[in-house]
Amino acid sequence: MALTDKQHVADDIQQPSDGTLIAEVLTGRRERFAVLVDRYQAPLIRVARSRLGRHDWAEDVVQETFLCAFKSLASYNSQYSFRTWLWTILLNQCRRHVQKRSRRPLVRSWSDQPASA
Incomplete structure (x- = not known):
C-alpha cells in the first residue's frame, strides 16, 4: 500500500460517519452539523448548478437545503443513506x-419605462 493510500485510510478512520454526526447534533451538539455541511456542500453545489444553470442560484438552493435538513434532522430515518x-x-x-422563478412576472427596468410627458 502506498503512503497516500495509507493516508486516505487514516483520514477515513478519523472522519466520523454521517450517522455519528447526526446523533451528536440530535443530542445538542449543533455545531457538528458544520462537518456535514463541509462534507456535502461542494457536490451539492455542483448538482444544483447543473440543474439551475447559475452558480449564485445553486448556492442559495444549497443553503436552503442545509437549513431544511437541519430543521428536519429529527425525522431522518437512519436506516437509509443520509446522502x-x-x-x-x-x-x-x-x-x-x-x-x-417561472411564476415571477418579468420586471421591466427603468430604462424600459415610457417617458412621461
Whole structure:
C-alpha cells in the first residue's frame, strides 16, 4: 500500500460517519452539523448548478437545503443513506426554485419605462 493510500485510510478512520454526526447534533451538539455541511456542500453545489444553470442560484438552493435538513434532522430515518436523503431535499429545493422563478412576472427596468410627458 502506498503512503497516500495509507493516508486516505487514516483520514477515513478519523472522519466520523454521517450517522455519528447526526446523533451528536440530535443530542445538542449543533455545531457538528458544520462537518456535514463541509462534507456535502461542494457536490451539492455542483448538482444544483447543473440543474439551475447559475452558480449564485445553486448556492442559495444549497443553503436552503442545509437549513431544511437541519430543521428536519429529527425525522431522518437512519436506516437509509443520509446522502440520499440530502440529495432528495436538494432536488426538491431545485424544483421549488424553478417553479418560483417561472411564476415571477418579468420586471421591466427603468430604462424600459415610457417617458412621461
